[in-house]
Amino acid sequence: MAGPRVRIAIRDLSKTFAQGSREVAAVDRVSFDVCDKEFVAVVGPSGCGKSTILNMIGALVAPSGGQILVDGQPVAGRPAPQVGYVFQKDTVFPWRTVERNIALGLEYRGIPPAERERRVREAITLAGLQGFEDAFPATLSGGMRQRVALMRSLIVDPEILLMDEPFGALDTHTKLTLHAELLGLWEAKHQTVVFVTHDLSEAITLADRVVVLTRRPGKVKLIYEVRLRRPRDVITLRETGEYLREYGEIWHALGEEFAERTA
Ligand SMILES: Nc1ncnc2c1ncn2[C@@H]1O[C@H](COP(=O)(O)OP(=O)(O)O)[C@@H](O)[C@H]1O
Ligand SMILES: [Mg+2]
Incomplete structure (x- = not known):
């Protein structure tokens, strides 16, 4: 039996930036798939390479190693036509x-x-x-x-939507309103979404799966399936036992990354 169609395949993806005479490893052998109509959130501490991963999927940054396939085609030089982008800073x-x-x-x-x-x-x-x-x-x-x-x-x-902390600069109330609106729009079209955020509650509210990254250089720490039923009510969801359980489980993994700060 055929499984769900993989739209984005990320294999051993790495990125090292030159910063002056230094080399900064931003992303370290990251692998995950995003299936058709799936909403995947990528969370991790600030500076762990989330935007870099998204930018590589969107062909804005060239990988140092590994491979990205969008609908089976290697991403090379320019964004696949089926991909749309929403950035953190309103552009x-x-x-x-x-x-x-x-x-x-x-x-x-x-x-x-x-x-x-x-x-x-x-x-x-x-x-x-x-x-x-x-x-x-x-x-x-x-x-x-x-x-x-x-x-x-x-x-x-766009069939595939890449979102980089699009609500990161908004206050809590506005953010929740936009979560509800985004979920409404997504329920209608079921785009394949990769949503980057450092906000775990945002990731759980929106996503089908959450990819948790370690602190820099970002590696995959955990891939977590969010089992909350849809359609989701972004307000009442947070009071449910299921939500708190999911939050607790992922927070445990993510919390370790926040706790072990390096200089
Ligand atoms: N164009 C660049 N040149 C040099 N270093 C970069 C560049 N873009 C990102 N970095 C570095 O890569 C690391 C990861 O950055 P980024 O992907 O923006 O993290 P995040 O989005 O998770 O906060 C950071 O240490 C950052 O300084
Ligand atoms: Mg970023």
Whole structure:
């Protein structure tokens, strides 16, 4: 019987950066798979190589060793067309309005104006940004800017979504709201997601599996299957015994990495 289709295969992936005359090992022989429609979170202490791994999947950084296959094709030099990216810092363009930020990917792909307009309107409704179409990013809250960034990635319908601490800069309330919104959007399309975060509760709330990394150089410490039923209510979930049990089990592994600090 065939198992689930592997979309991203990561094998013995390593990265060493040159920092002046020093070499910094950021990622050390990391291997894991991401299956079709799966939501995988990658957690680990700050500086353990999470962004580096994501950037290698997205072809923004070249590996020093190992291999990444996206849909069976080696990632080489440029991102696979089925991949979309959402970064931590909102990467919206300050000189473009909300509408024109969201439309960007469609413009790149040469989508005709009528269809572009229709899809942008749909995205604006999905993100609850009605009335802000002509606003510039500087006039929006952090949460709204991150919604714009998210919609700009989702509007081209990526099958694979790479997210690098996209809610890391937001306050707790806004973060929970965006978790609920992201899960709602994901339930509708079931993109294959790799979500990087240092926030364990965020990882458990969202993901099907959590890859726990050691501190730098990042190695896989544990791959944990989150058994919480879907759809998940991001607020009440945290009060359930199942959530607390999952949290406790992963925290044990992650806590060791936080505890053993090196200079
Ligand atoms: N472009 C780069 N040049 C040199 N060192 C880098 C570069 N990018 C990341 N690093 C180093 O690699 C390590 C891992 O960084 P990063 O992947 O950003 O960690 P994380 O996202 O887990 O916080 C850090 O020590 C960082 O200083
Ligand atoms: Mg990072």
